[in-house]
Amino acid sequence: MTDTLVSLPPDPILERRELVQQRAAKTLGRRTLLSRVFIAMLVAALVLAIVPLGSLIFALIQRGISSISWNFLHTLPTQPSLIDQNAIGGIGNAIEGTVIIDGLAGLVAIPIAVLLGLYLSESASRAANFLRAIIEIMTGLPSILLGVFAYEYVVVPMKTFSGMAGIVALAVLMVPLIAKASELAFRGVPSTLREAGLALGARSSRVSRGVILPAALPGVITGVLLSLARAMGETAPLLLVIGASGDWTWSPLKQMSALPLLAYNYSGSQYPSQRAAAWGVALTLVVLVMFLSLGSRLVAARMRKERR
């Protein structure tokens, strides 16, 4: 037995292993060095990524705070002139416009989007799959396209720019975002809960309302708040449709002012005072947006905790 083994040619696998080991040992120094360099490059890239982003946050806070005052937040804008170039006034009506446009768009979008989310989570028909794909693609479309849409179907028939057109554009922007988030939340509810409800004799409408919706509520609310945050920062659709207003406008049928649009207009102003004030507008906007997106996390976390 042993004799036959000895007479066999040397095992190719063993030979190969030895070769590999030798090479690995020989190249170890070089490979370790290369790896160190590579890892240093990764860390350098991380730093490179953080520097501009950190600079942006720092600039926003520093320049924003220096142009924000109580007056700035609650008064109306004034037009700077050659005589008084610093007369920029406040942004009160832009805050008001943003809250009204975003809020009403949310009110329109939420019921539609939540029902749409329910439909998508309960249905596996071909139509539902198609709609789901279209909705996913819509979340990635440039928002300015919705401006063109709202212009054609709201501004043109009404013959005037209006907050309403902005509400329509932002609502259509928000529905796919909220629907996607709530579909995920509804799908995350264990099917045993639904089945238990149905087994007790409840209608599926009752199960949806009494079981699925409450169980998925944290996810739905997170989706809603994040979409509100996203819509609040949108400038492009508003630029095409809401016009401009220097006054408090409580009726969405009239032209309105909004923070992102004001920041955009101020940034290209001929007056240095307005260009500087653009940072104040931007900071106010970012604070509102962060309020919503951090709020969504808090809500979700708290509700999850209460469940347990």
Add this chain to the structure above:
Amino acid sequence: MNSLETEHSDAKSEVAERIRLSATSDRPYRWLLRGTALFFGAVIVVFVWSVLHTAWPAIRQFGFHLVTGRTWVPGTGPYGALPLLIDTVLTTFIALIIAVPVGLASSLALLYIVPRKIRGFGAALVELLAAVPSVVYGLWGIWYLIPWLTKTLQPFLAGITGSHWPFGGPHEGFSVLLAGLVLSIMILPTIVAISRDVISVVPSDLVEGGLSLGATRSQVFTRVVLPSARTGIFGAIALGAGRALGETIAVAMVIGSNPQIPHSLFSTGATLASTIATEFGEATGSTGSALAALALMLMIITAAVNAGARLLTRKAKAGL
């Protein structure tokens, strides 16, 4: 029949009745859901139709020249979108060339290298920045990148290449390169967030297997981690590209709104989206229609890129 039995049979029939009801009276609910889906489907159709319909006069009048024409003059025409298409692709390309390597490296660093504490901080920072409105990025570009570009980067690069393409020529501040840089910073959070997601689902067995065979960390990254997350990474890149192609306000703020084929990376330009944003306000008649044609091109391009991105990210999640 005693009263107890009567009660019992009553209860039974009530249950039967309820079961019958729950089967039938659920119809309103079903129809409510279907109706909502149908309604929003109709909204989408109307949305696409509105763009098509507004663009139609320009398409009929100018035909394919809208895509291939080399000059774009707002107000009077001719309306040739080739310069806009070139600038759109060029700015996106610049953004990707910078953001993809930096973003991938950052997500590898965040996942495998930096201490756990920084990891959470990095993730929070990324999410925070993804929520910052684009007008803020544009503002930052105007105030911070323009001085850096004019005082440092352009003289340095022009010193290397002389007055030739791609870095020569005068630089007034706004430029295609500036727009590309701003875009790269804007899509960085997207790319980091998504590539981190897809890299984090690479099985740790593979990583540990590689390390135990004696591979160094860089070898494991380049030969194990990145290849197995490949599909998802392409998805992340495509999503970033989609965002860059369609970004409107930040680009409109920094590119100079000058529809021309750039003779240098430091020359001004205009993208599809930025042109719609800056010219729509004054547009009348045929310009409005030509702008809607730009919107149509933008819609087709971004829808295609996004559909590809979704396919890739979904495939990546299903494959692992």
